[in-house]
Amino acid sequence: MDARAIKSEAEELIDAYVQCLDDDRLEEWPEFFTDTGVYKIIGRDNVERNLPVATMSCTSKDMMRDRVVAIRNASAYSPRYLRHLVSNVRVPGQEGDCHLVQANYVVFQTLQDEETKIFNVGKYRTKMVFVDGRPKFQEKIVIYDSLQIPGLLVIPI
Amino acid sequence: MDARAIKSEAEELIDAYVQCLDDDRLEEWPEFFTDTGVYKIIGRDNVERNLPVATMSCTSKDMMRDRVVAIRNASAYSPRYLRHLVSNVRVPGQEGDCHLVQANYVVFQTLQDEETKIFNVGKYRTKMVFVDGRPKFQEKIVIYDSLQIPGLLVIPI
Amino acid sequence: MDARAIKSEAEELIDAYVQCLDDDRLEEWPEFFTDTGVYKIIGRDNVERNLPVATMSCTSKDMMRDRVVAIRNASAYSPRYLRHLVSNVRVPGQEGDCHLVQANYVVFQTLQDEETKIFNVGKYRTKMVFVDGRPKFQEKIVIYDSLQIPGLLVIPI
Numbered sequence: 001m002d003a004r005a006i007k008s009e010a011e012e013l014i015d016a017y018v019q020c021l022d023d024d025r026l027e028e029w030p031e032f033f034t035d036t037g038v039y040k041i042i043g044r045d046n047v048e049r050n051l052p053v054a055t056m057s058c059t060s061k062d063m064m065r066d067r068v069v070a071i072r073n074a075s076a077y078s079p080r081y082l083r084h085l086v087s088n089v090r091v092p093g094q095e096g097d098c099h100l101v102q103a104n105y106v107v108f109q110t111l112q113d114e115e116t117k118i119f120n121v122g123k124y125r126t127k128m129v130f131v132d133g134r135p136k137f138q139e140k141i142v143i144y145d146s147l148q149i150p151g152l153l154v155i156p157i
Numbered sequence: 158m159d160a161r162a163i164k165s166e167a168e169e170l171i172d173a174y175v176q177c178l179d180d181d182r183l184e185e186w187p188e189f190f191t192d193t194g195v196y197k198i199i200g201r202d203n204v205e206r207n208l209p210v211a212t213m214s215c216t217s218k219d220m221m222r223d224r225v226v227a228i229r230n231a232s233a234y235s236p237r238y239l240r241h242l243v244s245n246v247r248v249p250g251q252e253g254d255c256h257l258v259q260a261n262y263v264v265f266q267t268l269q270d271e272e273t274k275i276f277n278v279g280k281y282r283t284k285m286v287f288v289d290g291r292p293k294f295q296e297k298i299v300i301y302d303s304l305q306i307p308g309l310l311v312i313p314i
Numbered sequence: 315m316d317a318r319a320i321k322s323e324a325e326e327l328i329d330a331y332v333q334c335l336d337d338d339r340l341e342e343w344p345e346f347f348t349d350t351g352v353y354k355i356i357g358r359d360n361v362e363r364n365l366p367v368a369t370m371s372c373t374s375k376d377m378m379r380d381r382v383v384a385i386r387n388a389s390a391y392s393p394r395y396l397r398h399l400v401s402n403v404r405v406p407g408q409e410g411d412c413h414l415v416q417a418n419y420v421v422f423q424t425l426q427d428e429e430t431k432i433f434n435v436g437k438y439r440t441k442m443v444f445v446d447g448r449p450k451f452q453e454k455i456v457i458y459d460s461l462q463i464p465g466l467l468v469i470p471i
Binding site (some may be wrong): 147 | 322326328329330332333336373395397398399400401420422424428429430431432441
């Protein structure tokens with residue numbers, strides 16, 4: 001596959017991923033990862049200081065499924081609309097089977113009877129791998145600029 | 158045409174469309190549609206509850222032209238700058254001659270002497286068709302997350 | 315090079331450019347330009363009224379380097395995270411060796427202990443040229459909708 005085809009696959013994967021989240025189809029979210037996939041949300045401050053503290057950390061698809069159940073059962077979760085915009089998708093290189101893919105994102109949140117607000121901005125730093133010809137995330141690190149994630153419960157970004 | 162070429166045409170169409178709106182060339186806006194083109198703006202709440210109430214509804218290019226005249230004549234319309242960003246363009250399938258195209262958008266608004274604000278966020282759900290080899294919207298449904306469209310007068314998004 | 319390949323090069327150039335700014339690698343910023351490259355930041359108001367007043371103006375790569383030194387030495391510059399999203403990249407034509415490229419952008423800013431805010435929105439109007447096979451900006455005009463650029467010191471956008 002040439003560089004442009006790989007970038008195109010990366011864009012398709014990311015676009016399907018954020019559509020899943022925007023549509024609140026959380027149960028399908030782990031399917032974007034390999035079985036041993038890693039998902040983390042980390043503040044940019046922590047990344048730059050090499051602090052390993054993650055706001056959310058799942059080191060397998062099973063952990064992601066547990067997280068989804070926890071979110072669905074949480075009473076603290078208020079109804080909201082999320083909307084992701086992603087741009088600046090780049091494929092800077094390869095590590096073994098994995099293609100390195102990064103992108104910038106913004107998530108807007110609309111709570112009931114409130115104005116739409118910026119929920120979170122940052123970048124995706126991911127490793128994409130092909131499993132049976134289909135692209136999956138082997139690793140997805142969400143590095144957010146925003147200093148705090150509003151709300152009590154952390155949801156996938 | 159292969160899938161990537163169709164996606165590329167869809168992106169070009171959307172990019173030209175939003176540039177037209179950002180440049181305030183409203184008179185050209187209906188030209189992005191077929192003669193029988195449909196344009197609607199509907200709240201996400203209404204779509205999810207299957208309520209047919211649209212915030213704006215034009216079911217032909219002529220209705221769109223009338224709408225533009227109404228906007229130009231309206232005294233309630235204050236000068237503003239709009240800026241669209243669109244991402245996550247996807248082409249999930251085809252219905253007859255039409256290619257289904259969806260995308261996420263955000264519109265920023267800058268009113269005179271005010272800070273730039275989020276005007277509206279949501280998604281485009283469109284049907285694209287080729288007329289004499291040129292892409293047009295046969296249908297464009299704007300589904301917005303934002304609970305209210307600020308201002309008295311509804312403008313195309 | 316065909317139209318899609320040129321657009322792809324333009325997107326790569328812009329994506330690398332904004333990543334450089336987001337990563338605060340300001341010293342590399344002039345390298346995106348030719349030696350005689352021009353960089354300007356101008357308010358949309360001024361552009362539409364044909365007023366030549368630019369908020370920032372560099373007419374060579376050396377001037378850009380001086381600007382970077384000035385920013386680094388400025389005490390008024392508070393630590394911040396910037397995040398660019400760019401979309402609607404279009405290549406409307408060519409002027410001699412230069413490809414005309416435009417795009418919409420939004421920059422989000424996160425100051426220490428503050429919520430992420432909209433810093434600036436507008437469009438890039440650029441001329442891209444190939445130097446030894448690599449794309450560079452011959453000219454980059456940033457036309458911003460936002461009425462004021464917050465903060466005392468103007469940084470590249």
